[in-house]
Structures are given as C-alpha cells and as structure tokens.
Amino acid sequence: MSDVQRLPSGYLSNSQEEPALSGNGEKLALIVDKNGRASVQLRDVSSGRVIPLNNLSRHQPHSSPSLSWNGRYLALIVQRGNKREVIIDDRQTGKIFQVRISGGRTPLRLSLAPDATQLAMQLADKGQWRIELFDLSQNLEPDQPSGIRSASQVTSLD
Amino acid sequence: MDFILFRYTINLLWIFLLLGGCATNINVRPLYQLNDIISQSSSSYREPSLGNEWLVRLTRNNGREKVQLVDLRSKRVVPLPGINRFDAQPISVSVNANGTILAVIHQRDDKTELIVYRRNIGSIQRILLEPRGIPRRVSIDGAGRVLAVQVSRDGKWDLDLIRL
Numbered sequence: 095m096s097d098v099q100r101l102p103s104g105y106l107s108n109s110q111e112e113p114a115l116s117g118n119g120e121k122l123a124l125i126v127d128k129n130g131r132a133s134v135q136l137r138d139v140s141s142g143r144v145i146p147l148n149n150l151s152r153h154q155p156h157s158s159p160s161l162s163w164n165g166r167y168l169a170l171i172v173q174r175g176n177k178r179e180v181i182i183d184d185r186q187t188g189k190i191f192q193v194r195i196s197g198g199r200t201p202l203r204l205s206l207a208p209d210a211t212q213l214a215m216q217l218a219d220k221g222q223w224r225i226e227l228f229d230l231s232q233n234l235e236p237d238q239p240s241g242i243r244s245a246s247q248v249t250s251l252d
Numbered sequence: 253m254d255f256i257l258f259r260y261t262i263n264l265l266w267i268f269l270l271l272g273g274c275a276t277n278i279n280v281r282p283l284y285q286l287n288d289i290i291s292q293s294s295s296s297y298r299e300p301s302l303g304n305e306w307l308v309r310l311t312r313n314n315g316r317e318k319v320q321l322v323d324l325r326s327k328r329v330v331p332l333p334g335i336n337r338f339d340a341q342p343i344s345v346s347v348n349a350n351g352t353i354l355a356v357i358h359q360r361d362d363k364t365e366l367i368v369y370r371r372n373i374g375s376i377q378r379i380l381l382e383p384r385g386i387p388r389r390v391s392i393d394g395a396g397r398v399l400a401v402q403v404s405r406d407g408k409w410d411l412d413l414i415r416l
Contacts, residue, residue, distance in 0.1 A: 110411040111402055117349055117394030124400075124411060139398070139413065163349075163394060181275060192275040207302040208349045208394045212324075213280065214300035214307060225297040225309055226287050227324070228280040239394075 117163030117208030118239065121145070125156060134159050134170055149183055149190050158203045162210040162237035169206040169213060180204060180215065182234070191233065210237045289327045299345055303394075306351030310342050319345050319356055321371075334376060335369050346392040353396035357387045366390060366401060368416060377416075385410060 109127040116122070119139065126135045132155035136145040150156070153172035160169040168183045180193040180201050193213070195201060202223070203216035211231045217224050291297060296312040311320045318336040322329055332354070336342075340360040347354050354369040366379040366387045381387060385405035392399055399414040 109409050111409050112389060113391045113400035113402055113411055115391045115393040115398060115400050119393030119395065119398040122400055122413075190275045191278045193280050194277060203298065203300060205300045205302040207304055209304050211304075212283075212302060214302045214309075216298050216300055223296045223298045224291065225300045225307075227283045227290075227307070229283055230280055233278045233280060 112158060114159045114161055115139075116161040116165035117237075118165075121161060121165035123159035123161050123165075123168055125159065128154075132156055134168070136165070136168065147183065147185075149188065153179075158201075160204045160206040162206055163208040163239055164237050166237040167206060167210045167234060169204045171201050171204060180213075182206075182213075182230075184234070193228070208237070210234050286324065286327060290322050290324075290329075301346045301391075303347045303349045303351045306347050306349075308345050308347040308351075308354060310345060317342055319354070321347065321351065321354065323351070330371075332369065332371070333374060335367075344387075344389045346390050348392050348396035349394035353392060355390045355392040355399055357390050357401075364388075366399075368392075368399070379414060381412060385412075 110124045112125045114123045122137045122139050124135055125132050134147060134150055134156040136147055137143065138145060147168070150170065153174050155173055157171045161167070166184065166186050168185065170181055170183065171178050172181055178200055180195065182191045182193065184191065195217070197219070200218040201215050202218055205214040207213070213228045213230055215226050215228065217226060294313065297309050299310045301308045305324045307322045307324055309320055310317050319332060319342050320329055321332055335356065337360065340358040342356060342358045343364065344357040345354060352371050354371070356367050356369060358365055358367070364386045366381065368377045368379060379399070381403055383405065385403035387401050387403050389402040390399055397416055399416065401412045401414065403410045403412050
C-alpha cells in the first residue's frame with residue numbers, strides 16, 4: 095500500500111493498550127502498565143513526549159481513554175472503591191468533572207465527541223450492553239479546531 | 253483569635269480536599285429521546301465511537317454482530333454497503349469527525365484484518381501491519397488521516413501509528 099506511511103512509534107514502551115487519538119491527531123492517550131497498575135498516559139504524537147496528567151495519578155485501573163479535538167478534554171473510566179466511575183479532565187483549567195450514572199449501571203467504554211459536546215457510554219445494564227449518549231454542551235466549553243470560536247459559555251455547577 | 257480561625261479554616265479545607273478529591277460532580281443530561289430512537293431493547297450494543305453528530309457502534313441482533321453508523325442529526329442508521337460481510341466478525345471500530353471514514357478491525361477466515369472504509373466512494377482499503385501482528389483496537393483521528401492501532405505482537409501489546 096503505497097499511501098500508508100508508518101509513524102515512528104519506537105518511543106512507546108511495553109504494554110500499550112486502548113489507544114485514543116485526539117481529533118487533530120496530535121495527541122494520543124493510551125493505557126500503560128505503571129508499577130503493575132493500568133494507568134492512563136498522554137503523549138505528543140510527533141515527538142513522543144509524555145504530557146503530564148497531574149490530576150490522574152490515582153484511582154487505577156484506568157480504562158477507555160477518549161480525547162477531544164485538541165486534547166483539552168480527556169474522558170476516562172476510573173476505579174473508586176468497588177465502583178467504576180466516569181471522569182472528564184479539563185486539562186486547560188485543571189478541573190476534573192465526575193459524570194454521574196444513574197441506576198447502578200457500570201460504564202465499560204467511552205467515546206467523547208471531537209467537539210466535546212456529547213459523550214457516548216457503553217453501559218452494562220441488567221446483563222445487557224447498551225450505549226447511551228449524554229449531552230455535555232451545558233457543562234463543557236466546546237473544543238473546536240483552532241480558528242473556530244464558540245459563543246457558548248461554560249456553566250459552572252460548583 | 254483571627255489566627256486560630258484562619259488555621260481552623262485551612263485545616264477544614266485540607267480535610268475537604270482529602271476526602272472529596274478535586275472532582276466536580278456534573279449532572280450530564282442523557283439524550284433520552286435520541287437514545288430511545290437509535291436503540292432497540294432487543295439488541296446489544298458495544299464499542300461506541302463518536303464523530304461530531306455521528307455514532308458508530310457494534311450491534312448484536314439475532315446472534316450476529318455488525319458495524320452500524322448512526323447519523324445523529326437525522327437519527328437514522330446509514331447504510332454501509334460492503335462492510336458487514338456475512339463471514340466477518342467485527343472487533344473494533346472508530347469513525348472520523350464528519351462520519352466519512354471508518355476504521356474497522358474484523359476477523360475473517362481465521363485472520364484478523366484492519367480495514368479503512370471510505371463512505372463517499374464506497375472503498376475498502378486493507379491495511380497491512382508491518383511487522384506482522386494481530387490488531388485488537390483502533391482509533392482514527394478527526395480528519396481520517398492517522399490511525400493508532402493496538403497490536404498483539406510477540407506476546408505483548410504494541411502500538412502502531414499509521415498515516416493514511
């Protein structure tokens with residue numbers, strides 16, 4: 095296939111799972127084995143540099159990372175006690191949002207829309223797998239490609 | 253007295269941070285109507301991937317699993333001719349931002365393949381992994397130009413980055 099170009103990925107260490115590219119293709123979130131614990135890691139695709147995620151050093155195992163267009167938002171499933179919870183890290187403000195899931199259902203997979211206006215969750219619900227969509231437009235400022243500005247405001251629920 | 257009050261307040265703040273962490277709870281609104289329209293209770297759904305106003309997922313119905321693309325604006329399932337072969341079992345799927353390009357991993361004839369499907373021209377491009385490996389999970393960027401692929405190779409999980 096002449097039009098397939100391999101990118102250098104030698105910088106990546108052993109055991110990399112669940113890759114998730116940002117919408118602009120410049121950042122990559124993945125799950126790595128860190129001292130025996132599945133932990134999320136964010137990397138710059140072109141340089142391979144690890145981008146620190148200061149707010150996400152706890153509540154392993156982490157799973158199903160998902161990034162918005164510029165990588166401003168990182169959605170992730172974390173473990174808190176015996177519960178799996180969904181969080182969204184706003185890397186621009188340093189805020190972490192916890193998404194409440196009603197009905198005792200368990201999140202299994204996530205996907206954040208590139209503009210961060212919607213979140214799709216695969217949930218285990220009474221022995222069945224379902225996918226539900228959630229509206230984030232009232233909670234998060236959209237993460238658009240550079241040059242596109244949004245008139246909407248962030249709604250703080252603090 | 254002011255100093256004691258100050259220390260007391262600081263201590264309370266620390267206790268609050270330690271107990272509660274720094275997470276802010278948000279009540280995100282499920283899109284009830286949309287969820288009801290695009291899902292059937294008799295089917296099972298997994299592996300969601302969102303574009304802007306596009307959702308791709310794996311749907312199991314009557315024991316058979318297939319790739320399904322939903323246009324969230326029209327709330328309709330979009331036909332994907334040629335992608336859901338009767339002899340293929342999809343494993344992972346990802347869609348670009350405007351829903352025109354899908355990356356799919358499926359198993360067919362005891363082989364696990366990575367393909368890229370371009371909806372506007374109906375083409376399927378098979379991506380060969382070099383060195384050889386078994387793809388397990390794929391992510392495509394918003395423009396549909398880069399793939400990140402989790403690959404089983406020599407008994408460990410590798411990650412391949414492929415520019416299309």
